[in-house]
């Protein structure tokens with residue numbers, strides 16, 4: 001039986017980034033994926049002539065010096081064709097549409113139009129966003145192991161504690177709401193509605209609960225470059241897996257790992273039909289929610305991750321609709337991404353109060369048959385309601401009707417133009433992506449110091465690491481790719 005240097009559980013973007021990077025470094029790697037698709041929450045499936053994106057639709061980090069740009073350069077790969085979005089999306093509110101431009105100059109002009117009474121304050125706020133966001137980028141791109149768990153991790157952080165990082169202190173110790181107070185914007189309901197929508201979409205929380213540095217980093221990322229990738233983000237996942245295979249490493253599809261245990265210096269990974277694989281190191285990319293369900297109990301008890309504490313942490317689920325739609329329904333808009341926010345929604349920013357519509361490019365023949373486009377509607381959802389079986393089907397129908405009717409209000413003809421409507425709930429995410437209880441998108445920040453509760457790539461078990469959206473720096477294909485690279489760095493250092 002072959003023994004691998006590193007086994008990776010889960011071919012999400014975290015696992016793929018770690019696998020590709022370790023492959024480049026010359027490690028013998030095996031990547032195990034439970035499903036028959038790569039990319040996890042940023043993957044795809046195909047049905048009825050369409051390609052549907054399982055979750056993520058907006059690509060980030062492909063600009064010069066961006067995370068994927070650098071990774072592709074390291075690997076010597078050519079990125080797939082993609083469209084740089086400007087505007088990134090149109091944000092539909094009952095009384096207006098905000099064009100959210102990537103280009104800073106155009107965005108500041110849009111601020112003049114949308115927030116004329118406070119335009120200088122909003123621009124000053126955005127100046128701060130860009131300034132702090134750039135500092136956070138510089139720190140995170142050095143792949144610090146955070147939160148530090150060992151003397152070596154602390155030693156790695158020490159050189160980063162220089163003058164610029166000291167300047168970050170206020171943003172590490174305040175929420176976005178606190179910063180808005182400083183700018184006199186904390187009572188401006190339109191601007192707060194807008195910001196809450198963008199923060200929910202990127203950091204899974206609102207201005208009151210979002211640590212300033214995290215929110216700023218997310219907000220400025222939109223302006224560095226958001227992309228619609230040809231064939232969807234799954235194309236990236238496929239390229240990374242292909243790279244691993246071409247270099248002689250193994251990617252095992254339909255290979256759920258049921259149990260990871262330790263035997264002497266090696267780990268045993270039990271897969272289907274009781275097949276066992278051996279490896280010296282392991283990276284878990286199947287989310288911290290699943291850690292205790294995958295590790296042999298004696299091994300799991302060595303971890304820093306306390307089962308009860310982990311289970312009590314706030315995380316969202318996603319309600320999602322995939323469908324085809326006739327091209328003519330969106331003939332009057334060039335934007336591929338549309339966000340709908342209902343400031344009066346009693347539920348707040350989830351369960352339809354805020355949701356995103358992503359459309360495939362008309363000319364992207366990977367995604368839909370001619371004359372049609374593939375679309376995704378997605379909203380955050382409270383998980384518990386979906387595990388009450390008696391209301392499941394009726395709740396699913398209600399939410400489907402609700403989202404479709406809202407889009408139909410802004411784009412008349414939408415409901416009639418639909419083809420093959422496929423709703424998905426946290427139950428679907430558990431079934432297909434093995435996310436425990438259907439939790440996706442990592443942990444929702446709950447206050448100014450919530451980032452200190454992050455899980456690091458270290459699990460506390462020597463030579464067994466973790467990456468993905470439940471690990472620092474958190475969700476989004478960018479964040480999980482960084483954590484995958486951090487895990488690879490850790491392995492190369494140990």
Ligand SMILES: Cc1cc2nc3c(=O)[nH]c(=O)nc-3n(C[C@H](O)[C@H](O)[C@H](O)COP(=O)(O)OP(=O)(O)OC[C@H]3O[C@@H](n4cnc5c(N)ncnc54)[C@H](O)[C@@H]3O)c2cc1C
Pocket residue numbers: 009010011012013014015032033034035037038039040041042054055056057058059060255256257258285286287290294318320378432433434435440441467468469470474475476477478480
């Ligand atoms: C609805 C939605 C919309 C989103 N939109 C965006 C967006 O537009 N842009 C963006 O950047 N991000 C977006 N995100 C976030 C982004 O998709 C995720 O943060 C990221 O893809 C998570 O990657 P991950 O590495 O944590 O792994 P995951 O995507 O969770 O993948 C884990 C993989 O592990 C596999 N697996 C699980 N258990 C096992 C096992 N025991 N053995 C083997 N394999 C296993 C799963 O099948 C899965 O393929 C969105 C997320 C959702 C849910």
